[in-house]
Amino acid sequence: MAHVVIAGAGVTGLTLAYLLAQRGIEVTLVEAATQFDRVFRGEGLMPGGIQALEQMDLLKLLQELPTQQIHTWEFVVNDRAFLQAREPEELGIYRPTLISQPLFLEALLKRAQTFPCFHFKHGTVQGLNHESDRPDARVSGVVVRQAGQEVTLTADLVIGADGRKSAVRRLADLPLEKLDYDADVLWLRMAAPLPESDRHTFYGFIREAESLGAYTAWDNSLKMAYILPREQLSQEQPLAQKQRQDWKAIDWANRIAKIAPPSFAQHIRAHADTLDSPVLLNVMLARCPQWYRPGVLLLGDAAHPMAPIRAQGINVALRDVIVAVNHLQPILQTETEVNLGAIDSALQNIQSERQPEIIRCQDLQRQEQDHATQLCRSPLLRQMLMLMSPVIRPFSGKVWMARQHQLRFGVRSVLLDPPVLS
Numbered sequence: 001m002a003h004v005v006i007a008g009a010g011v012t013g014l015t016l017a018y019l020l021a022q023r024g025i026e027v028t029l030v031e032a033a034t035q036f037d038r039v040f041r042g043e044g045l046m047p048g049g050i051q052a053l054e055q056m057d058l059l060k061l062l063q064e065l066p067t068q069q070i071h072t073w074e075f076v077v078n079d080r081a082f083l084q085a086r087e088p089e090e091l092g093i094y095r096p097t098l099i100s101q102p103l104f105l106e107a108l109l110k111r112a113q114t115f116p117c118f119h120f121k122h123g124t125v126q127g128l129n130h131e132s133d134r135p136d137a138r139v140s141g142v143v144v145r146q147a148g149q150e151v152t153l154t155a156d157l158v159i160g161a162d163g164r165k166s167a168v169r170r171l172a173d174l175p176l177e178k179l180d181y182d183a184d185v186l187w188l189r190m191a192a193p194l195p196e197s198d199r200h201t202f203y204g205f206i207r208e209a210e211s212l213g214a215y216t217a218w219d220n221s222l223k224m225a226y227i228l229p230r231e232q233l234s235q236e237q238p239l240a241q242k243q244r245q246d247w248k249a250i251d252w253a254n255r256i257a258k259i260a261p262p263s264f265a266q267h268i269r270a271h272a273d274t275l276d277s278p279v280l281l282n283v284m285l286a287r288c289p290q291w292y293r294p295g296v297l298l299l300g301d302a303a304h305p306m307a308p309i310r311a312q313g314i315n316v317a318l319r320d321v322i323v324a325v326n327h328l329q330p331i332l333q334t335e336t337e338v339n340l341g342a343i344d345s346a347l348q349n350i351q352s353e354r355q356p357e358i359i360r361c362q363d364l365q366r367q368e369q370d371h372a373t374q375l376c377r378s379p380l381l382r383q384m385l386m387l388m389s390p391v392i393r394p395f396s397g398k399v400w401m402a403r404q405h406q407l408r409f410g411v412r413s414v415l416l417d418p419p420v421l422s
């Protein structure tokens with residue numbers, strides 16, 4: 001029987017392992033972290049991501065967990081609301097939704113563990129084995145470090161779903177091309193929910209050269225992303241230190257409140273004591289020109305790290321998984337000898353099918369960030385926008401929503417083939 005080893009139990013690795021095991025394919029999932037609740041995991045699902053989960057029959061599992069829907073997007077420059085976009089009500093359960101990724105992963109792991117073909121291992125993938133010593137030899141397994149010991153797992157296919165700093169990518173010598181992206185994110189969480197009427201709104205605030213994204217998360221906390229242009233990060237002394245202890249002197253509540261309009265600012269200042277220490281998240285937007293070598297494939301952030309803007313990472317990763325399963329299922333579901341050549345050809349087809357959407361979404365992410373950066377950099381542009389806001393406001397929401405279509409639903413339709421069980 002075919003055996004697949006997957007490195008990394010994030011959204012990519014765990015959903016893929018789940019679907020393969022559900023189809024009777026032997027799969028071992030290796031995860032380095034001992035708990036899912038790491039400093040940060042993306043938590044925004046777009047309609048296309050929710051549809052992908054529905055196809056995987058995981059929507060019910062998601063609905064059993066705490067979530068928060070976004071109904072409105074509101075963008076404010078220097079206190080002037082210039083754009084309000086409403087999510088169409090008829091989208092219903094497909095409206096953008098904030099989830100707890102750790103809770104989702106925990107629940108999915110439990111469900112996957114009910115399949116006899118699913119095996120979960122704590123450990124760090126730190127080596128690849130090859131069929132022979134030839135430089136172009138096929139990958140035939142991984143070396144996992146677990147509790148100070150090395151374990152070798154043989155595999156017909158190794159999948160690197162180990163995130164943007166992928167060890168599998170490095171070990172397989174698959175280069176990563178970094179794209180220009182101008183901003184990092186300082187992540188802030190405040191245990192003080194907004195009034196009920198504002199809890200389904202995603203806010204974007206710009207004041208002078210600074211910008212802030214804010215939303216009410218699945219646990220009713222207020223989460224805020226203070227966008228830091230890289231220039232600012234390198235110039236401003238305390239921020240450049242990148243160390244939490246150096247940031248203690250900064251009055252964060254006051255600093256972010258200054259960007260928001262008065263009522264929002266008042267909320268932040270009134271609940272300043274509930275603000276957690278900020279976490280700096282370096283944003284990486286990049287992609288591999290080639291996602292595979294014989295015997296090994298990269299998926300999700302390992303193949304194409306996504307930026308946070310318009311919550312793309314989980315969504316495109318879920319769609320990668322669907323395409324990979326469609327191509328791999330017929331080859332791996334075999335009771336005779338596994339056709340390794342057919343697997344390797346499928347890897348190429350998986351990349352060819354997914355790459356156009358990834359390139360398009362990354363380009364759109366850059367465009368969205370560039371618009372915000374231009375507004376922050378140009379007082380003239382901000383002034384013009386403020387003057388024009390009464391004129392453009394009535395239709396800016398519709399125009400914006402139309403521009404977001406591919407970032408919300410994906411570039412092309414991705415449909416999961418039903419499981420064929422022998």
Ligand SMILES: Cc1cc2nc3c(=O)[nH]c(=O)nc-3n(C[C@H](O)[C@H](O)[C@H](O)COP(=O)(O)OP(=O)(O)OC[C@H]3O[C@@H](n4cnc5c(N)ncnc54)[C@H](O)[C@@H]3O)c2cc1C
Pocket residue numbers: 007008009010011012013030031032033041042043044045123124125126161162163164166167168185281282283284299300301302305306307308310311312313314315317
């Ligand atoms: C600030 C910020 C905000 C974001 N917000 C969103 C959002 O709202 N919505 C969204 O869709 N996306 C968002 N993203 C992007 C999103 O988080 C990622 O694209 C997504 O998590 C990728 O999933 P993944 O499973 O491919 O990788 P990851 O989630 O990174 O998972 C990789 C897993 O592999 C494990 N691992 C690593 N190395 C090894 C190893 N050697 N051996 C074994 N295991 C290993 C890790 O512990 C981890 O569990 C955001 C990103 C950033 C930086």
